[in-house]
Amino acid sequence: MKSKKVLIVENNDLNRKLFETLIGQIYSTEAVKNGIEAVKKASSEKYDLILMDIQMPEMDGITAMKTIRRQAMHQCPILAITSYSAETSRKLFMEMGFDDMIIKPIRPKEFLTFITSKIDIESEESSTFAAVSEANDVLDRLVFDQLLKYNNLDTIRSIYIDFLDEFDQLIYPIDVAFQEKNLQILLESLHTLKGNSGTLGATAIYILSHEADKNTRSQDWDSLETTLKKLKNERIKFETYLKEETTFKQ
Numbered sequence: 001m002k003s004k005k006v007l008i009v010e011n012n013d014l015n016r017k018l019f020e021t022l023i024g025q026i027y028s029t030e031a032v033k034n035g036i037e038a039v040k041k042a043s044s045e046k047y048d049l050i051l052m053d054i055q056m057p058e059m060d061g062i063t064a065m066k067t068i069r070r071q072a073m074h075q076c077p078i079l080a081i082t083s084y085s086a087e088t089s090r091k092l093f094m095e096m097g098f099d100d101m102i103i104k105p106i107r108p109k110e111f112l113t114f115i116t117s118k119i120d121i122e123s124e125e126s127s128t129f130a131a132v133s134e135a136n137d138v139l140d141r142l143v144f145d146q147l148l149k150y151n152n153l154d155t156i157r158s159i160y161i162d163f164l165d166e167f168d169q170l171i172y173p174i175d176v177a178f179q180e181k182n183l184q185i186l187l188e189s190l191h192t193l194k195g196n197s198g199t200l201g202a203t204a205i206y207i208l209s210h211e212a213d214k215n216t217r218s219q220d221w222d223s224l225e226t227t228l229k230k231l232k233n234e235r236i237k238f239e240t241y242l243k244e245e246t247t248f249k250q
Contacts, residue, residue, distance in 0.1 A: 004028065004048040004119050009038040009064065010081065011056040014162050014196050015104070019051065021159070022108055023115060025150050035059030035067075042068045049119050050078045051102065055191075062096060069097050077118045083195055105198025105206070108146040138234075138241045143201025160242060163200055167193065167235050178221075178228065186216045204234045 006023050008031040010016040020029050030045070032038050036059045038052065050068070052061040059067075065078050077099035082089065084103070093101045102114065147156055170189045177185035194209035196202075208231040215224035 005030065005046070006115070006119070007032070007038065007041055007045070007047045007050045009033075009035065009051060009056070009061065010053045012053070012192060012196070014159070014166050015053075015081075015199065017162065018106075018159060018199060021155055022112060022150050026112065026116065027119065035061060035064030038064045039067050039071075043071070047076050049076055049115065051081055051115075052078055052098070053081045055082075065097055079118065083191065104195040105200075107143065108150055112150065138202070138204055138238055140201030140203050143199075147200075160200065163196055163202065164235070164239055166196065167205075171232065171235075174228065178224065181219075181221070183216060183219075187213065190216065202238055205231065205238060208234055 004026075005028045008016060008019045008023070008029055010019060010031065011033055016031050016033070020031050023029050027048070030041060030047075032041055034056045035052075038050070039059070041047075042050070050065075052065050054061040056064075061080060065080075068078065078097070080093045080098040080101040081104060082093070082101055083105075084101075090101050100118065102111065144156075147159070151159075170193050173185055174189045174193075176182075177189065190209055190213045194206060194213060197206040197209055208227055212224055212227045212231060215221075215227055
């Protein structure tokens with residue numbers, strides 16, 4: 001099966017690493033950060049599947065997909081990667097030219113099943129999967145166990161460390177944007193944090209990121225200030241939990 005090759009087009013470093021790690025257990029992978037790089041890759045390489053993030057700088061996923069289709073570089077399936085979960089969104093993406101969509105945050109087992117179904121021509125049509133499972137307050141053990149099924153412990157540890165590092169990198173612009181009431185920066189940063197925490201099963205962080213997003217959209221600044229304080233506390237709890245409670249043990 002390693003003869004099959006998947007191109008991963010994902011702007012977020014953590015998501016890209018996670019996708020490479022999961023898919024790499026079954027197929028060969030190559031990964032790029034934006035649509036321009038994707039078009040270049042597609043013009044020189046043959047792929048069996050392309051995963052295309054929608055929100056990217058320089059060239060977004062929709063433009064990249066249409067460019068690849070227009071230039072007839074590939075007839076392989078191109079899947080949109082998005083956090084929009086409505087069935088209307090799926091229909092819209094497919095009308096644009098995508099073959100289907102993957103909703104973030106992903107569940108590793110279902111994600112791989114879905115990817116395999118799109119590469120294996122004998123597989124039946126599959127539907128997309130989403131949502132964070134019912135979970136522990138801090139870490140969803142089901143998500144962790146699924147990740148561990150497809151990766152070794154060192155890789156999982158590295159992914160969670162990257163997540164905490166990215167949290168720290170995001171929280172400063174979130175604080176600045178809050179002080180400046182900059183809706184765009186707040187929504188972009190919270191979107192990233194919400195997606196990554198959901199994918200990795202950081203349940204409390206995911207819930208609070210979602211709540212902060214709602215506070216921002218309604219411009220409820222008092223509630224947002226409270227939510228952000230809780231979010232920072234949960235980051236500390238999450239790191240402590242990983243070190244003292246689970247230590248990444250099965």
